[in-house]
Amino acid sequence: MSEQPQASAPAEKQLPVPMTDAELRLYQQESLLLDDDYTTELRLQVTYYGEALLNRVKYEVELLEKEMVALSMVFNEFLDEVKVMDDKIGNLSTSINQGKLQAAKEVDQTIKQEVQTVVEQLRLLPRADLDGVEVLYQNLDALHDNYQVIEEQLKTLEEIGVKTEHLHKNMPALEKGLQQFGKSIEERQMTLLVGEQEKEEKVDYDALKQELTSMMISQRRAMINHLRQAQTMANPKEVELLRRNQTGFEKSYKQIMQQFELLKQSGLDLTELENDLQPIASGLSQFERALASNQFLKFTEKIYEEIEVVNEQIRDAQACDNFDDLEILRENVEALYENCDAFAEELEELENQGLNINSVIEHYEVLRVSVEQLERVVQDSSNRIGITSGTLG
Amino acid sequence: MYNSTRLKYAIETLREMNRERGQISKQLGALRGRCQFREEVIDNLYDYYDVVSGDYYAVVDGLVRSTEAIEVLRDYMRDHHQVIEDQMERMRVMLDQPMKPSQSIQKLEKLTNFVFYMKNNQAGPTP
Structure with a gap:
């Protein structure tokens, strides 16, 4: 008995065998050779329509790609412009902020200078003769004009968004100083016209005391504001300004002390003045502590x-x-x-x-x-x- | 004494520059939208090109033997051939229209329908 050939295991899944390139070419050639006339005609129609479609799409794609390049160039130009502009905006913002700060500082200094000028004018007053009184009247007019200019400047500062509360706080002192100056000139003129020489000598020390008193009152008020600012001020950039004010207060305190020593020689009762001096001295020493306890500043x-x-x-x-x-x-x-x-x-x-x-x-x-x-x-x-x-x- | 006029002028200039900057940002956004939309349209056209060229070469090179299959392919190519010019014009109108970024997906869908599938029944863009 001949041996039966062993049955091969049935293929569970026959995967299609890929054609080789040569087989594929042969298949294609056979297809085209086997075509009848109708199929050949169909293939020609597919060629015609297909090429037309492909060319049309290719043309549109090329056009769109060129448009993309053009748009990208415009985009990059805009982007460059934006960069330049951002730099300019940044620089201008910084300059404006510095300008605002500077403007506020200058107005503040102007107000203090004006107060100082009034004090100096008052000091000159006791020694003025009738011509001198005339000059002082002119100075008073100039000081009034300056006062109006300062008011205008404060208004402008508000318009451009600068906070002026701390500047306004010094204005009453200036206003009062001007009123005092006007009144004192009138009194001096009257004294000169009436000519009471003996009384004049006495008024000299009293005026000095009066002047010192008003100076200390304005200093005390300004010191309260100064300390309040140190406790509540929220802009770290203004710390420098406050420190400068502190130096100004220290100088003024020295001047007050000098005048105080001068008055001591007159034999006048200075107990009240001495009491008024105390808050200014303690205010000076409280500045650093006030600054350190400022929660806003830390924030x-x-x-x-x-x-x-x-x-x-x-x-x-x-x-x-x-x-x-x-x-x-x-x-x-x-x-x-x-x-x-x-x-x-x-x-x-x-x-x-x-x-x-x-x-x-x-x-x-x-x-x-x-x-x-x-x-x-x-x-x-x-x-x-x-x-x-x-x-x- | 500080110069308030100069400061006011600088603030006005800053305001003007910020306004201009905002305008340029808008234009940049619009340009970006146009670029993005075109890029997606190009992708779409590439896909369409792939499909048509695949069928085209299958027929021309003899990979498709069945007459019926070739007829089907011929028919769809003929249909597309008849409308492609019109559809491309509609696409061009849509591309040239100003478009918000939020509209791009919706418009692209519409465009895909009438460019890729050459569906004439889709409402075209209103010029």
Whole structure:
């Protein structure tokens, strides 16, 4: 018996065997050779319609690609313009802020100088003759004119968004000084015209005492404002200004002390003056403590540190040229927004404690606007990188 | 004495520059939208080209033998051939229209329908 061939195991799944290139070519040739006339005609029609469709689409794609290139160029031009403009806006903002600060400082100094001038004029008064009184009247007119100019300047400062409360606080002292000066000139003129020589000598010391008293009153008021500012002022950039004011107070205190010593020689009773001197002296020593206990200042210092971080991020975003860094910058924008929210909560807490947070809010707003600007710059960079790399996303 | 006129002028200039910056940002956004939309349209046309050329070469090179299959392919190519010019014009009108980024998906869908599938019953863009 011959051996039965072993049955091969049935193929569970026969996969199609791929054709070789030669087999494929043969198949194609056979197809075309086997075509009847109708099929050949059909193939020719497919060739005609297919080529027309492909050419039409190819033409449109080429046109669109050229348009893309043109649009990208315009986009990049705009982007360059935006960069230049952002720089200009940044510089101008800084200049304006500095200008506002400078303007407020100058007006403040002008008011103090005017008060000082009034004090000096009052000092000259006891020695003035009739011609001198005439000159002093002219000076009084000039001081009145200056007072009006200062008022106009304060109004303008308010118009351009500079806070003037602390400047207004010194105005009553100037106004009172001018009134006092006017009255004193009249009295001096009267004395000169009546000619009471003996009385004049006595009035000299009294006037000096009077002058010193009014000077100390104005100093005491200014000192109260000064300390209040040190406790509530929220702008770290104004600390320098306050320190300068402090130096000014120290100088004035020395002058007061000199005059005080002079008056001691006259034998007048100076107990009241001595009592008035005490608050000024203690105010001078309280300045640093008031500054250290200023909660707002600490808060705005933190805000300014955050603004510095944001500005650095803006510079990074402007220089960014790849998607990885861009992703990090986007995450940073989110983190900075979260920090903003944390600041806002902290502010709310301060407000709930009954504190007036108006002076801090404007700094918080600067931070918020800066973060928004960062977000915009990141978006612009995303556009720029997308356009230049050909990956818009 | 500080110069308030100069400061006021600088603030006005800053306001003007910020306004201009905002305008440029808008234009940048619009340009970006146009670029993105064109890029997606190009992708779409490439896909369409791939499909048509695949069928075209299958017939021309003899990979398709069945007469009925070739007839089907001929018919759809003829149908597309009759409307392609009109559809491309509609696409051009749509491309040239101003478009908000939020509208792009909706418009692209419409465009895909009448460019890719050459559906005439789809409402075309209103010029």
